[in-house]
Amino acid sequence: MEVALSMNLRLALGLSLATILASSVCQAQAPTLNLYTFDSPPYQVAGPGTDETGKVSGETTETVICAATRAGWQTRIRIAPQNRALHSLKRSIVSGYFAIDASTELDTIARRSDPVALEKWYFFTTEEGKFNGNARIGVVDGSNEEAWLETNGYTIFMSVASPSQLLALLRRGRIGAALMDERVMIDLQEENQAEGPDIKAHFVRYAPLHLYLTEAFVARYPQFLPEFNRILPTCMEGQLALSGPEEFRIRALADRLIRELHGTLNIGQTVEAAPRHQNFTDVMTQDSVWQVLAPDTPTALASYILQLPGSRALHGWRVAQDGLVSEAMIINDMGTLAAMSGLTTDYWQGDEPKYQEVVRNTRRGLMGLDALYISPIRFDASTSQFQVTVSAPVEPIEEGVPKAIIALGLNAEEALRSQDIP
Template sequence: MDAALIMKIRLAGLLTVMVSAVSQAQPPALNLYTFESPPYQMANQEKGGANRVYGETADTVVCAANRSGWETRIRITPQNRAIHALERNMIDGYFAIDPSAELDNIAKRSDPVALEKWYFFTRGDQPFTDTPRIGVVDGSNEEAWLEANDYSVFLSVTSASQLLALLKRARIDAALMDERVMNGLRLENGDPGMVLERHFVRYAPLYLYLGESFTSSHPEFLGNFNRMLNSCMAGHLALSDEEEHLIRMLSERLISNISSILDIPQIIASGPRQESFTDVMTQDSMWQALAPSGSTQLADQILDLAGSRTLHDWKVAQDGVVTEAMIMNNMGTLAAMSRLTTDYWQGDEAKFQKVLDATRQGLRGIDALYISPIRYDASTSRFQVTVSAPVSPISDGVPLGVLMLGLDAEEALRALERRP
């Protein structure tokens, strides 16, 4: 055989192998639908005419999918069309939507991919009655929620900007929408010429639904995707300045209340304590290996303490506002807890470290309070804020311990909204 021909055959074979390797190295693509909702999901036309979908929620989904080994292809489409496509397995998934009994029957739901803050917006010169004329965007999550909760919708419109105009003309009494969507409208349209009042309704967790065909073919994807969500959502779930102020007020009241019931320094002084950091790590490893379905002998001992039982009873009495309570000593290990935690040693976490940072800077008492960002707690299926404060006395900038309360973010703000 001619040497040149042999060389061409070898090169062709090498090229085939290289193309195959590149093809195999490319991650699979996840085909998703969503809907237009700035600043969460928006379409931007790129060079070549293709639309790129971006925004906080879209970026979160892309991030979690990429970290799970998948690329994403996202299209903006009306909700009815998206649900039709998902039912017939024409797409892999659809986001960002409220929980749906209809979709729960045909698809698998992820952990939340976004958290919206819904308010009734009303004119400042009109009272907010029990039977307002409510306006909402047609086909939106807000409309579905209103209907599911037996509200009467007065007007459905095609865009959020129409709701602002209807409020201005007093055609409706209240518009239900996400806080940031309204803020964006007011910034875009300038001063609407009226004062708006806000009435907190709910935190609305929104989800990715994956079709049955996709989850059957890729059963490992959803677990991997969920594990990546909290890190991909970091920074998107911050409390507003007003919300943080309200949470601080509530926290001061709760901490004062529990401190009047419990002798927290005595609980720390009499609680279990390890001799060395090595012992702490040993106990923590055993603890984590069993929790949350099982408990070590040390965990059972702490749960059985009078302080832990009082924390539990006090938490239950807070009507869902408090999700957990714990007391840590100055090593960051647990001295009392309202329920079994996933870790024995809390000393490496922000709820402990931030308080230590504050006391080392000379802050004391409630001035050293740390309020965390909002975080989804998969164990309770709630969005939670943790608040932690130092326990006196403080020696050389280090407190005797730290008191931590977990708050259901939605219930906390609703409780504050109900206060006169």
């Protein structure tokens, strides 16, 4: 009897321990984020199998997986038709849906992440000259592009099943323009080498595409979205570079703007009139206080710089650019601000690429606009704009370091739409 009781006790303890261990393993396992997306190579690509079983790959898919994994979540991503995905999102059947252009309708029922992808939309035509908005426009049925055209009052002449059909229709003259992502068109042209008229590209917009999460999911896991957004830029590194033609246009525009600024402002006098510190410790002290108070409140030093003639001239010049220039500043050889068009988030710019890359170029012997630095595209969540920073040295250059650096923040979309550059 005692032997039986002892065995039963050991068995019960063993089962209890197994249950505890199994529970611990389950608790340690990352939760799963159930998502829908749609087939859109090279961003989301359906693998072999059905919509429910095929592995989904592609650049945007990998970005979402990366950010979710670093936030502590597993992902289950499936391809679904748009109608089913939206139905499932509205009824919280899935946790979320990507990669979707910002939608007023979805904003009322779900929470939008920062961009998980950046597409570059162009009207592609076979006609020379400026794009004619009255052209017969073709688009992929059910796409983000189609929704955008409808929202913005364009008349759609034809909706088709795939981008390859659009290219064929464009080459045959059945449509006058096709709206699609630049990379999609490049891939199509590489795959389809058939002779035909040259394709001309007319920039329309940068299209930030988002992950929409259900309100129920966000309410249950309130920390997920802020953490996902914080991690996203790291997971998107390298995806926000300017293409070759875009960089050429930005460089041409920067050349004009910087030359114009030299004619508006005496840079040398501006630098001489600005405060200058004796040592780096003083710079760091001022920068620390500046960062704590900005952007809501200027320090005494910031207020002084904002009132300098150089800053007032920069501000007036920036406003006259009608939205093209978001920020303008003059940086001295210590990396501190000598003039600014508005209050910046920090005083010392010497640790930032807009300063360091120009100095690196001048130390290699490059001068003037040959030493120009152009940053990758950056999404500003506060303004929902895409920004590019350009910076260039101001002579004289002593021991490889320029007397000053001009740095301009540009609205990337406005820059690429500008008609006064090639």
